[in-house]
Structure formats: C-alpha cells, structure tokens
Amino acid sequence: MNRPTLPDGLVIVVKRECATCVMVVPVIEELINGPLPITVYVQDDPTFPESLARSHDADLSVSWHYDIETVPTVIRVKDGVEVDRTVGWVRDEWLKITGLSSLGVELPDFRPGCGSLSVDPDLVDELRVRFGVSALAARRVEVADAEDEFEAMFDRGWTDGLPVVPPTEQRVMRMLTGTTRQPTDVVAIVPPDLVEITVEKVAINAVMAGCKPEYLPWVIAALEAVCNDTFNIHGVLATTMPVGPVIVCNGPGTRAIGMNSGMNVFGQGNRANLTIGRAVQLIIRNVGGGRPGEVDRATHGNPGKLSFCFAEDELGTPWTTLSESRGISRTADAVTVFPGEGPRCVVDQLARDPESLTNTFAACLRTLHNPKSVLAFDAIVVMGPEHARVYADAGWDRDRVLSEIHARLQIPGSELIRGANGIAEGVPTHLSGMTLPKFRPGGLLLVHAGGGAGLFSAIIGGWANGDIGSQPVTREVRA
Amino acid sequence: MTTSVNRFVLDPTNERRASTMERVGRPTSLKGLTVGLLDISKARGDVFIDRLEERLSEMGADVKRYKKPTFTKPAPVDLRHEISVNCQVVIEALAD
Numbered sequence: 001m002n003r004p005t006l007p008d009g010l011v012i013v014v015k016r017e018c019a020t021c022v023m024v025v026p027v028i029e030e031l032i033n034g035p036l037p038i039t040v041y042v043q044d045d046p047t048f049p050e051s052l053a054r055s056h057d058a059d060l061s062v063s064w065h066y067d068i069e070t071v072p073t074v075i076r077v078k079d080g081v082e083v084d085r086t087v088g089w090v091r092d093e094w095l096k097i098t099g100l101s102s103l104g105v106e107l108p109d110f111r112p113g114c115g116s117l118s119v120d121p122d123l124v125d126e127l128r129v130r131f132g133v134s135a136l137a138a139r140r141v142e143v144a145d146a147e148d149e150f151e152a153m154f155d156r157g158w159t160d161g162l163p164v165v166p167p168t169e170q171r172v173m174r175m176l177t178g179t180t181r182q183p184t185d186v187v188a189i190v191p192p193d194l195v196e197i198t199v200e201k202v203a204i205n206a207v208m209a210g211c212k213p214e215y216l217p218w219v220i221a222a223l224e225a226v227c228n229d230t231f232n233i234h235g236v237l238a239t240t241m242p243v244g245p246v247i248v249c250n251g252p253g254t255r256a257i258g259m260n261s262g263m264n265v266f267g268q269g270n271r272a273n274l275t276i277g278r279a280v281q282l283i284i285r286n287v288g289g290g291r292p293g294e295v296d297r298a299t300h301g302n303p304g305k306l307s308f309c310f311a312e313d314e315l316g317t318p319w320t321t322l323s324e325s326r327g328i329s330r331t332a333d334a335v336t337v338f339p340g341e342g343p344r345c346v347v348d349q350l351a352r353d354p355e356s357l358t359n360t361f362a363a364c365l366r367t368l369h370n371p372k373s374v375l376a377f378d379a380i381v382v383m384g385p386e387h388a389r390v391y392a393d394a395g396w397d398r399d400r401v402l403s404e405i406h407a408r409l410q411i412p413g414s415e416l417i418r419g420a421n422g423i424a425e426g427v428p429t430h431l432s433g434m435t436l437p438k439f440r441p442g443g444l445l446l447v448h449a450g451g452g453a454g455l456f457s458a459i460i461g462g463w464a465n466g467d468i469g470s471q472p473v474t475r476e477v478r479a
Numbered sequence: 480m481t482t483s484v485n486r487f488v489l490d491p492t493n494e495r496r497a498s499t500m501e502r503v504g505r506p507t508s509l510k511g512l513t514v515g516l517l518d519i520s521k522a523r524g525d526v527f528i529d530r531l532e533e534r535l536s537e538m539g540a541d542v543k544r545y546k547k548p549t550f551t552k553p554a555p556v557d558l559r560h561e562i563s564v565n566c567q568v569v570i571e572a573l574a575d
Binding site: 136138139140141142143144145149152153158166167168169172190192193195197200201204205208229232234235238239282286287288289464467468469470 | 486487488489490491492493494495520548549550551552553
C-alpha cells in the first residue's frame, strides 16, 4: 500500500482514548485561526474531536507510514515534506513548531503523550503485513477452515516429527525484524537439492522452529556455516553415520538472547538452544529437500538431529573461548559448526591433578567410534566446570590441555592393525610398525560448558574429517 | 479479518517442482556398448567393481572406469559430463 501524502501545514495525529489528546483540543482550536493550515487525523473514534474537522485514520495508514509512536504528534509539512515534529504536549515545542508566541496558557507546561495505536502490540503484526506484505515472495498456502492448522503442517510434510508454529505472514514479518538483511537476500545454497535460500525462507522456517526474531541472525550464520564445501552438509546429511550439525555459539549475544551454557546444557528447557538448531535442520529438510529415508541414509541417527545447539560458558571459562581459538574476537558473536553424534559422558570424580584427569580423557577418547579407529574422526571435548577447575588450578591453558591429551593418544600400529586384539576392524597391516595418533592435528576442539556441580565432561564424536568429509567451520554472527 | 489471514501460511519449501527426465531405453545386449563403472571411493568398492569389470568384459562390453574424489560429496559436474558422453550404460557402485 502506498504511503499517503501529507498536506502542507500542521498535521496533528490524536486518539480519543488519550487524555493528553483530549487536553490539547482547545489548543488545536486556537491553531485553526493561525497562519498554517491544520489537518487532524484521529486513530480511534471518528467523531473526535467534535469541534474540529478531522480525518479518520481508520486503517492507521497515516500513522504507520509516518512512524507515529506517540499521540498527540504534530508534524510540520512544507512542500509535501516533513520539516519538524513534536510529540505529547510540551508548550515550548508546540510554540516552536507553530511559530506562535502563546498557546494553551491554561495548560501545564508539559504532559507526556500516549502510545499510538499503530504501535499497539496487539495490532502491530497485522499492520506490518497490511503495509509491508509486498516484500514477501513465498507462495501462500491456504489452510481449510475445517483443517487443524498444526495437523496441516504435518500433512504437508513440513515438520521434523514435532509440531511446528504455522508460519503466517504476521509471524514471518515479525521474525524478519530480527535482521537488517533484506528478505530477498540469498543466504546460501542448500543441499541436497542445491537451492538458493533467501532470508525470507530462513525466517519462515525459523518461525516454524519456534525462534524469536533475535535468534534469526544466529540461524542465518549457522546456515551459512554448514552450506559450503568445507562443512559439506550434503555428506553430513546423507551419511549412514549418526551425525548432524552441532552448533556451538560464542559471544556476548549468547547471553543477550538467553542461551544456556550451564546446567543441562545439551538438554531440554532452553528456547534459544533448541530452536536455533531446529531451524537449521528444518531448512535442510524443507528447502534443501533432505529427508530421512531419502537422501538422509542414517543407520541410527541421533536425537540431536532435531537440534543440537548450545553456548560456551564464557564467563566461567579459565581459557580462551572456542571461537577465539579459531580467530574470532571475544567481543564478537560467532557459531562453530561440527558434524557430531550425540554426547557421551566422561566421569572422573577422583582426579585432582591434571595428569590423572588427562589420562581419563585420553582413555575415553581412545574408544571413539572404535578403539582401533585413528585419524578418521574429530571430536569436541565439552569440559565441565569442575573438571576445568583442575586444569585451571594447575595453570594449564587450552593448548596445554589439548597437547597433553594428544600426547597420550599416540598408539602403536601393532595395536591398531586389522585382526589385532581379536577385532577385524583396524588399519592395514603394513602400518603395524608405525605410531599413529588417534586424532589429526587440530582434530580436537575444546569447549567449556555445563553445570557447576558434577565432575563430568562430555565428548561429541565427529564424522569423516578433512577434505574427504567435513571440516568444522566458524562464522561470525551479524545482525 | 485476523482469522482469515491466519488461515494462510507461507510455503517453507523451495517451491520447485521436480524435473522429470526420460530414461534411456534398456539395451538388449551389452555387446559393443561402452559401460562406465563409477567408483564412489568408498572402502572396498574397488573389489566389487573389479569383479564387475571382469564379468562385463566377458560379455563383450567396453568398460571404462571412473572414480569420484570422495564418497561424501556429489560427483563433480565434469565427471558426470565425461561419463555421459563416453558411455551408453553406467553402473555406480556403493559399497561398505
């Protein structure tokens, strides 16, 4: 809908429900006799003010297009262009905008205005659709009156097995307020169907996942991070292994949007953690066309394929953060994506020295995927605060922790070759004389997260690593 | 009005219709035809394809071998094109 033109002179927007508007009616009556033409728009009651000629801003088009946030608002218009404005009743301001030397002498000097109907929380989503709808390009799908809208989402194959929020225009427009990017901007090319996805389609799926608008930049960043040849979401999706995109979030924004980095960090109960990861997976499904049993060939999958997203405990960590270790400023927001299976627990309640605790980590990490598997898979160690304290007290930094774990995972080839220890799985026999590391250099990522009580940590095992499979990718989050 | 607006949702999919392509007719014999064998680079896929090559050669087919750089990613477009212009039949082997 086009922006209405304002007449020259003074334009005054009021509503009857506002006591300040009622109070200034005599002032407006004074202005009628002044040098400037007066146009009054009333938002609610078309008979108000009875004593004045007025226009009813019934659809709130004037109020919306001229960003009226408070009533009364007085706008001075010259040659069709706004040159000045004041809100509420401030006598000096009204004198300045009208050019008069005396106004409302009976009134107090100052009285604040009231909220404009056009910013009423009950109306604003509808208005955004009414006046901004042309920005959205997606096909409108009608849901029959007799159809349950939640069942309709299932029937169309748009869900991950849990109910989704129906993506109405109002909800999608509200979601789009979470980013400065244009709805038409292309964010990524989504496998497996290799389809360009716009900000608008991201927003639609973010609504369905249950995101708030302030999560949208995180969903966009995570999507950019997975949809490239380095992370290879195509392979992560298609593999028979039980992996999905694990999203580790860093930066002050994680706290601003209320992400969980502490107690039950991988579990239920936190909206941001659960819905950001879910939105990414819904996009792979709905836009990329990647569905279980079709391109997704996982033998078992894992519950984290619904959503596996969490924040690092940056305020409590004794170390640099994960994103810092990957070249991002600590003051910036970032996501790191990792192709991961479900987390497993590392229990060590007795270690009080870093050597002993490191031996536990090495022994547990050795079993990842198969105790005889080496170099093929990366892992994230999610260090619980009580374990991290053991290292902090001993003065071990991030690099020291990782290098000590690596040092304990140099394994004689004779233990790893096919058939060794009565296990057919293993490396080719010609590697028998070599010493092989469990993890490639850089193949272990370290994150500090979890509740303050419990001498536990977690390991998230990875998938085929390096150029043949997937590399972790870190990307800054931008509004 | 609010109710009717809410009866519309925005399509979350890519809104593409699947393209359909006619399959090439099934040959009655492989004799004299070029058969492409595409190894996807998965462990021991070569064992399977070696055996296929033997059998196909015995049947009089001209066999050409191809290999994807990695099984985790789609075959590069150049490789797909090369196979399409050189072969009348292609067998893609998946193995584990």
